[in-house]
Amino acid sequence: MTDKLEDKQKPSISWLEFFIERAIQASGISAIVLVVLIFLFLIQEGIPAFFEVPLSSLFAARWYPIEDYFGLLPLIMGSLIVTLGAAIVSLPLGLATAIFIAEIAPAWVRDILKPFVEVLAGIPSVVIGFIGMLVFAPMMRVALNIPTGLTAFTGILLLAWMALPTIVSVAEDVLDAVPVTYRDAGLALGMTRWQVIWRIVLPDGRSGVLMALMLGVGRTIGETMTVMMVTGNAARIPTGIGDLFMPVRTMTATIAAEMGEVAQGSAHYHVLFAVGLTLFVITFIVNIAAASVVFRQVKRAERMLS
Amino acid sequence: MRPKTTSLTLKLIALLLAVLALGGCRRQSAPTAEEGAAAIIQNKGSDTMVNLALAWAEQYQLFEPHVRVAVTGGGTGTGIAALINGTVDIANASRRIKAEELEEAQGNGIEPVEFVVARDAIAVIVHPSNPVDELTLQQISDIYSGKITNWQAVGGEDRPIVLLSRETNSGTHVYFLEEVLRLGQSDNKTLFSPDTLLLPSSEGIGVEVRQNPNAIGYDGLGYVTADMKTLAVSRGAGQPYYPPTAKTVNAGEYPIARDLYMYTAGEPQGQIKAYLEWILGPAAQQTVLELGFVPISDTGATP
Numbered sequence: 023m024t025d026k027l028e029d030k031q032k033p034s035i036s037w038l039e040f041f042i043e044r045a046i047q048a049s050g051i052s053a054i055v056l057v058v059l060i061f062l063f064l065i066q067e068g069i070p071a072f073f074e075v076p077l078s079s080l081f082a083a084r085w086y087p088i089e090d091y092f093g094l095l096p097l098i099m100g101s102l103i104v105t106l107g108a109a110i111v112s113l114p115l116g117l118a119t120a121i122f123i124a125e126i127a128p129a130w131v132r133d134i135l136k137p138f139v140e141v142l143a144g145i146p147s148v149v150i151g152f153i154g155m156l157v158f159a160p161m162m163r164v165a166l167n168i169p170t171g172l173t174a175f176t177g178i179l180l181l182a183w184m185a186l187p188t189i190v191s192v193a194e195d196v197l198d199a200v201p202v203t204y205r206d207a208g209l210a211l212g213m214t215r216w217q218v219i220w221r222i223v224l225p226d227g228r229s230g231v232l233m234a235l236m237l238g239v240g241r242t243i244g245e246t247m248t249v250m251m252v253t254g255n256a257a258r259i260p261t262g263i264g265d266l267f268m269p270v271r272t273m274t275a276t277i278a279a280e281m282g283e284v285a286q287g288s289a290h291y292h293v294l295f296a297v298g299l300t301l302f303v304i305t306f307i308v309n310i311a312a313a314s315v316v317f318r319q320v321k322r323a324e325r326m327l328s
Numbered sequence: 329m330r331p332k333t334t335s336l337t338l339k340l341i342a343l344l345l346a347v348l349a350l351g352g353c354r355r356q357s358a359p360t361a362e363e364g365a366a367a368i369i370q371n372k373g374s375d376t377m378v379n380l381a382l383a384w385a386e387q388y389q390l391f392e393p394h395v396r397v398a399v400t401g402g403g404t405g406t407g408i409a410a411l412i413n414g415t416v417d418i419a420n421a422s423r424r425i426k427a428e429e430l431e432e433a434q435g436n437g438i439e440p441v442e443f444v445v446a447r448d449a450i451a452v453i454v455h456p457s458n459p460v461d462e463l464t465l466q467q468i469s470d471i472y473s474g475k476i477t478n479w480q481a482v483g484g485e486d487r488p489i490v491l492l493s494r495e496t497n498s499g500t501h502v503y504f505l506e507e508v509l510r511l512g513q514s515d516n517k518t519l520f521s522p523d524t525l526l527l528p529s530s531e532g533i534g535v536e537v538r539q540n541p542n543a544i545g546y547d548g549l550g551y552v553t554a555d556m557k558t559l560a561v562s563r564g565a566g567q568p569y570y571p572p573t574a575k576t577v578n579a580g581e582y583p584i585a586r587d588l589y590m591y592t593a594g595e596p597q598g599q600i601k602a603y604l605e606w607i608l609g610p611a612a613q614q615t616v617l618e619l620g621f622v623p624i625s626d627t628g629a630t631p
């Protein structure tokens with residue numbers, strides 16, 4: 023840390039250490055370089071779409087690429103409805119589970135629950151999609167008396183299920199990191215257990231909890247296989263709350279389904295990259311928004327401490 | 329410690345180089361070994377035909393042990409592109425080669441030669457409990473374009489119709505659009521209803537049709553199993569309805585049937601010629617029947 027320490031270590035730095043330092047530095051920089059390269063690649067392949075296809079066509083309501091209908095609206099709406107829905111379902115559930123594991127459950131329950139939740143995170147999305155297609159969608163059709171079980175709602179529930187382990191695991195770590203002394207202080211002042219959780223633990227871990235939610239949502243917006251298998255992939259524009267129980271087509275499923283056989287360099291190819299670019303920009307905005315909230319809170323905390 | 333690591337690294341590098349060198353050798357020798365002791369025929373294309381092509385390749389191996397047929401899928405477009413680039417000997421296609429593909433091939437100095445190797449009927453499938461037995465092409469077109477949305481309109485129960493289709497990159501999807509939705513009329517611009525569920529696999533359609541009494545789907549006859557119901561189809565009102573079977577397809581009676589093709593680069597020679605002749609013969613055509621496709625009635629190669 024201080025100059026003195028560095029001075030002491032200097033003579034012992036061998037070429038190996040120099041090499042390791044450079045390697046670590048390079049891997050750090052490579053993350054940035056990779057993101058920039060991906061972004062440039064998407065721009066290079068996606069921007070021609072805006073010249074080849076008139077803007078009015080890109081914002082039309084119909085997506086049927088083999089007949090040159092390139093309306094992106096149904097895809098964007100489809101992705102938004104499924105992602106937002108999954109976020110709304112998974113956030114309270116995930117947070118409640120994390121609070122239960124971190125604050126309320128006895129130690130032995132917690133020792134069982136935590137690893138199980140983490141195993142849940144490891145289930146491949148294609149397996150979840152398969153369960154959804156074979157078991158969940160038929161159940162939904164019968165239970166809700168809707169024409170088909172392959173709907174946005176089925177996708178929302180499955181995606182929420184996939185986001186939960188991430189949210190629970192990260193949020194629980196964050197809550198666990200809140201110093202015990204804070205809780206003790208609250209309890210000593212005569213606060214109830216609920217007041218301690220709501221007024222002390224959660225506000226203190228707020229930025230970390232937000233990060234957990236963002237990671238969970240991040241998994242849902244990029245998820246492809248599950249949504250492709252259970253949402254029906256009908257490119258229709260959702261207009262009302264009833265459309266939750268109708269099929270939708272997401273941006274990710276569209277790219278996955280169509281990229282395989284599209285002619286390279288065609289308008290359809292460029293439009294698919296434009297879809298990817300849109301997806302990238304949306305996740306980028308979400309991440310920046312989350313980071314700025316976290317950052318602002320850190321600054322406020324520093325101000326209060328100083 | 330350090331010298332040991334170095335020698336290990338050296339060994340690893342040597343191994344890597346050896347693997348690379350071997351890989352290079354194989355890549356070079358594969359396409360040239362067409363004749364001689366171990367001939368390899370590269371066969372690629374239509375996903376509809378991939379099971380059939382694999383079955384043929386396996387049987388031919390028993391029959392001609394010194395010939396190996398390497399089969400890959402990827403779709404009709406992929407197979408024809410590979411033929412144009414000269415990387416395969418035979419391209420499988422579930423549709424005719426397009427005019428622009430033909431031009432591109434001729435530009436590369438390749439003259440594709442067409443063989444009809446089997447036929448495929450596209451069955452219209454519904455849930456076994458659905459009381460509807462038969463539909464006209466016009467009715468199917470109206471159902472898929474969203475003009476008819478309730479089974480009652482075609483003599484069924486009062487249920488909404490759930491439309492199932494393969495994804496747009498499937499040759500079957502394009503065929504169904506042109507020959508059924510648009511009734512084969514080139515100036516007809518009918519589209520699939522936006523409510524159509526586009527499922528990524530035949531299996532997805534099968535799962536939904538088996539459990540959902542509202543659903544209607546379509547797929548190659550080879551993918552139809554006993555636990556779904558196939559509909560009889562007629563060309564128009566007042567005309568006879570035919571179920572999809574080998575007999576009705578070969579008699580030209582069942583209206584939604586297509587030819588399956590193999591394309592070679594130029595007139596086939598040597599082992600490739602022998603393989604194609606075997607495919608058009610009775611033994612290979614028996615396999616066509618077993619896999620749920622329709623054998624060609626006469627051994628008619630159409631060059």
